[in-house]
Amino acid sequence: MIHYIFRRTLIAIPTLLVISFIIFAILDLAPNDPTGNLPMTVPPEVRAKIRSSLGLDEPMHIRFGLWLVQFCVNEPLNLLHEGFGISIGDAENRTRILSWATRSPVVDLIIQRTPQTLWVVGLSYLFGILIAIPIGIVSAYRQYSWFDQVGTFISMVGFSVPTFFTGMVAIIIFSVQLRWFPMIYDTTLVVDSWQNFVSQVKQMIMPVAVLALYNASQLSRFMRASILDNLNLDYVRTARAKGRSERAVLLIHVLRNSLIPVVTLIALGIPTIFSGAIITEQIFRVNGLGQLLIIAIEGADIPLVQTLTFIFAVLIVFFNLIADVVYGILDPRIRYD
Amino acid sequence: MTENTQSTEIAGDERFPEEELETLTQHRSLWGDVWRQFRKHKGAMAGVIVFIFITLAVSLGPLIQGIEPSAINFSERNFGPTLAHPLGTDNIGHDTLAQMLAGGQVSLAVGFSAMLIALLLGTLIGVLAGFIKSLDGPLMRLTDLFLALPILPLLLVIILLFRDTLRTLYGPEAGIFMLIVFVIGITSWMHTARIVRSDVLGIKEREFVIAAHSIGTRKRRIIFRHILPNILSPIMVSATLGIANAIITESALSFLGLGFPPDFPTWGRLLYDGANFIQITPARVIWPGLFIALTVLSVNYIGDGLRDALDPRLRGR
Numbered sequence: 001m002i003h004y005i006f007r008r009t010l011i012a013i014p015t016l017l018v019i020s021f022i023i024f025a026i027l028d029l030a031p032n033d034p035t036g037n038l039p040m041t042v043p044p045e046v047r048a049k050i051r052s053s054l055g056l057d058e059p060m061h062i063r064f065g066l067w068l069v070q071f072c073v074n075e076p077l078n079l080l081h082e083g084f085g086i087s088i089g090d091a092e093n094r095t096r097i098l099s100w101a102t103r104s105p106v107v108d109l110i111i112q113r114t115p116q117t118l119w120v121v122g123l124s125y126l127f128g129i130l131i132a133i134p135i136g137i138v139s140a141y142r143q144y145s146w147f148d149q150v151g152t153f154i155s156m157v158g159f160s161v162p163t164f165f166t167g168m169v170a171i172i173i174f175s176v177q178l179r180w181f182p183m184i185y186d187t188t189l190v191v192d193s194w195q196n197f198v199s200q201v202k203q204m205i206m207p208v209a210v211l212a213l214y215n216a217s218q219l220s221r222f223m224r225a226s227i228l229d230n231l232n233l234d235y236v237r238t239a240r241a242k243g244r245s246e247r248a249v250l251l252i253h254v255l256r257n258s259l260i261p262v263v264t265l266i267a268l269g270i271p272t273i274f275s276g277a278i279i280t281e282q283i284f285r286v287n288g289l290g291q292l293l294i295i296a297i298e299g300a301d302i303p304l305v306q307t308l309t310f311i312f313a314v315l316i317v318f319f320n321l322i323a324d325v326v327y328g329i330l331d332p333r334i335r336y337d
Numbered sequence: 338m339t340e341n342t343q344s345t346e347i348a349g350d351e352r353f354p355e356e357e358l359e360t361l362t363q364h365r366s367l368w369g370d371v372w373r374q375f376r377k378h379k380g381a382m383a384g385v386i387v388f389i390f391i392t393l394a395v396s397l398g399p400l401i402q403g404i405e406p407s408a409i410n411f412s413e414r415n416f417g418p419t420l421a422h423p424l425g426t427d428n429i430g431h432d433t434l435a436q437m438l439a440g441g442q443v444s445l446a447v448g449f450s451a452m453l454i455a456l457l458l459g460t461l462i463g464v465l466a467g468f469i470k471s472l473d474g475p476l477m478r479l480t481d482l483f484l485a486l487p488i489l490p491l492l493l494v495i496i497l498l499f500r501d502t503l504r505t506l507y508g509p510e511a512g513i514f515m516l517i518v519f520v521i522g523i524t525s526w527m528h529t530a531r532i533v534r535s536d537v538l539g540i541k542e543r544e545f546v547i548a549a550h551s552i553g554t555r556k557r558r559i560i561f562r563h564i565l566p567n568i569l570s571p572i573m574v575s576a577t578l579g580i581a582n583a584i585i586t587e588s589a590l591s592f593l594g595l596g597f598p599p600d601f602p603t604w605g606r607l608l609y610d611g612a613n614f615i616q617i618t619p620a621r622v623i624w625p626g627l628f629i630a631l632t633v634l635s636v637n638y639i640g641d642g643l644r645d646a647l648d649p650r651l652r653g654r
Contacts, residue, residue, distance in 0.1 A: 015485060022486070026495060156380075156641075160634040162585050164592045165626030168612060172619045275489050279589055283612075293490055294593060297497050305494055312487035320485065 005325055012317050019313045020071075024064050027302050054100065070097045071307065075107050101301040109292060110308065116187050117288030121277040124208040128215025129266060135216070136223025136262075141250060143228065151220065158217025163276075167210045167283035174206060181206050185286040207284040211276070215269070222265055226258040260330045267323035271315040374646040381642020384635035391632055395441035404432045406439035406602060427614070427621055433607075437624055440602035444629070447518055447587045447603070452579035454522025456529060460572055463533025464560060468541060477534070480527050488524050492586070495520050496595050513597055517590065521583050529575040536568045570647035577640030581633045588629050604629045 051057060055066070074096055080086045096105040135155075139148040175183040182203050191197050230236065231254060239249045278290035285291075289308065296304035328334045375381055399406075427433060466476040496516060503512035540546060541564065549559050588605025590596035592612075597603050599610065604625040611621030 015482060018482060019486060023491070023494075026491070027498070153380075156637060157630075157634060160581070160637050161630040162588065162626075162633070164589065164608065165622075165630055168608070168615065168622045168626060172615060172622065176616050176619065271487075275487050278489055278493075279592065282593055294493070297493050297595070300497075305490075309487055309490045309494065312490055313485060316485050316487060 001325075001328060004328065005321075008321050008324065012321060016314060016317055017068075019317075020068065020310050021064065023306055023309050023313070024067065025060075027306055028060055028063075067097065067303075067306065070095060071310070078105075079107070097303050097307055099296075099301050099304045101296070101299045101304070106304050106307045109304065110289065110311070113287065113289045113292045116185075116286050117274065117277050117281070117290065120185070120204060120207050120284075120286055120288065121211060121273045121280060123204070124211035124280075125215055125269070125273050127208060127212035128219060131212065131216040132219035133223055133259075133262070135220040137227060137250070137255065139220070140224040140227035140231065148224075151224075155217035155221050158213055159221075162279075163210055163214050164279055164283055166213065167207070167280065170206050170210055171283070183285075185284050187287050207280055207286060210283075211280050219262070219265070219269075223258070223262050226261050227254060230254050230258045260327065263330060264323040264327045267319050267326055270319045271312065274315060275312050371646045375642050378638075378642035378645055380638040381646075384638030384642065387631055387635040388639065391441065391628065391635070392445065395438055395445060398438040399435065399442075402435060402438065404435040406431065406435040427610070427618065433621060433624060436602045436607055437604070437628065440604045440607050440625065441628060443514070443597065443601070443603040444584055444587060444605070445632070447514070447521070448580045448584040448632075450518045451521035451525070451583035451587070452576055454518065455526040455579050455583070456572065456576050458522065459526035459529025459575070460533050460565075460568075462526065463530040464537055464564065464568075466530070467534040467537025468556070468560060468564070473534075476530075480530050483524070483527050486524070489586075489589070492520050492524065492590060493593065493595050496590065509598055510601055513601070517587060517596060521586050525579060525582055525586070529572065529579070532571045532575060533568055536571055537564055540564055540567050570643075573647070574640055574644050577636050577643060581636040581640070584629065584633055584636075588625075 055063060058066075078096060097107065098104070099106050099109060102109065135151055139145075139151045142148055171183055174180045180202075182199075185203050185207065186199075189196060189200055189203070191200050235257075236249060236254060239253045240246075244253075274289055277286075277288055278293060280286070281288045281290040282294065293305065293308050295301075296308065427436070462476050462480065466473045466480075500513055500516060503516050506512060507515060546559060546563050549563055554562070584604075587596060587603065588608065591603050591605030592609045594609055597606050599606065607625040608622055608629070611618070611625065615622055
């Protein structure tokens with residue numbers, strides 16, 4: 001197993017290098033000028049100076065190499081220095097990836113925005129899982145019952161209807177008509193009293209509910225299929241023949257076996273928490289990572305876009321690895337060596 | 338990654354018919370059987386009806402209604418539904434129905450064309466990887482690489498960075514259309530390729546292919562004559578899913594303000610523009626959203642029905 005994890009990590013590194021290069025090349029090939037937004041009165045010499053101060057007159061492979069060093073070496077070392085007070089090397093004069101728009105380190109911006117995303121989108125993923133598993137179990141156990149029919153229909157609707165529509169409908173009903181919840185997510189709210197806690201919960205209900213519904217509809221269908229695959233197997237008949245109660249057969253024998261693929265699917269879906277946040281955060285005006293990316297793209301803030309997109313890619317590769325490893329741990333029939 | 342993610346795709350598992358011969362002896366054609374089974378799926382039939390209705394409405398509607406979607410009328414702003422404007426008007430007096438119909442044409446066209454690109458690319462890569470052993474490894478690594486790309490951020494970046502160039506090359510509308518169709522197509526072929534590859538791997542070891550080999554049939558002919566017809570059903574199912582995916586992606590891009598330009602309506606763009614007026618005219622959000630949802634839902638149901646109808650283990654039950 002450890003051998004396998006080691007080998008997979010070794011494969012992941014070149015994959016990530018290629019991906020980071022693809023992202024870098026796309027951003028670099030594009031006709032784009034960071035001084036394009038400056039007033040017309042700025043003379044060309046000054047523009048050239050600005051460009052060289054951003055490091056743009058270096059050849060592409062040098063800029064890519066420098067970015068890679070900054071992302072993979074300097075930024076982690078800096079996090080160590082600021083987070084735990086461990087300094088390795090020259091901690092004060094280390095070059096960091098700077099945003100063109102705000103001139104502050106990109107990683108600091110990302111750290112500022114992460115909690116909002118994790119709270120809203122992460123919670124919705126969690127709720128989605130909690131809703132999906134019982135629904136999947138019941139619909140599979142009572143296949144073709146009215147519960148199953150309704151559940152299948154709702155989950156079909158749930159994953160066909162895009163979140164930017166359900167979110168908008170929720171805003172029209174609950175914010176505009178009923179005035180129960182606020183339309184815009186207020187991130188400056190500090191939870192220090194009961195009243196603030198209530199308003200925090202209020203502003204989180206809509207985004208979390210909309211996304212949770214979407215996640216649950218996909219997972220519950222998968223859960224149902226997985227249980228159905230297991231229900232007719234021999235070990236279930238054996239368990240029944242031993243005289244175990246239906247409850248024990250379903251919840252102990254079948255559930256544990258059917259959860260194996262579902263758990264890997266859940267792990268594979270975790271990166272979508274971050275990229276899916278792009279749309280949800282735009283609907284409810286949450287200023288999380290997704291909104292940071294949109295702002296960076298609109299402002300042509302290349303270092304920020306490059307770093308954020310690469311972080312998304314790292315998450316995808318990492319959770320793919322986790323999913324495979326978890327699959328191997330949960331299912332003793334899978335042998336990698 | 339490959340082995341496990343494939344086995345976790347139980348929900349999308351389509352094995353292709355093998356027992357067609359039996360049905361042939363009873364003088365029933367394969368497609369007749371498929372159609373008979375398809376008709377039993379109520380959701381799929383409803384999906385077909387809704388989808389045909391939307392396609393007809395979108396293509397013939399503008400001729401019947403006769404209002405220019407770009408006509409501005411400042412004296413009729415933010416109207417509710419009236420006889421002249423069945424779905425009301427927006428903040429500068431555009432007729433919402435005319436805009437919806439024009440937007441639907443674009444959204445459906447994007448869905449179809451992007452699906453076609455993804456399908457061609459996916460089938461090509463899947464067949465090559467399955468049929469030619471030396472290409473299997475590299476092509477599958479390429480597929481894994483594409484699956485690991487963060488698609489939505491990359492789409493946004495590509496569109497933002499290249500839209501001005503294409504706009505000057507091919508004009509504002511055609512340029513953006515080509516760009517969006519191309520980037521959606523090129524980032525959504527991976528699942529088709531994997532399914533096609535695994536099916537080709539199974540079929541190429543079957544007796545009829547070996548027999549074709551032994552009588553000296555050329556490789557290209559084996560692929561077109563013997564292999565492609567046998568993997569048609571997973572390709573059809575992924576075509577329906579591809580349309581749904583492309584329509585959702587296009588409207589998501591437009592919703593983020595990075596799709597089509599404002600004077601060029603698509604359903605996603607209308608939804609995005611309407612979102613700012615949600616308190617005055619909520620209908621401007623409801624209609625485009627409803628039509629995106631209906632189209633995607635009907636296409637998904639058609640895909641579901643096709644999957645069942647093309648699966649010989651389910652057929653005839």
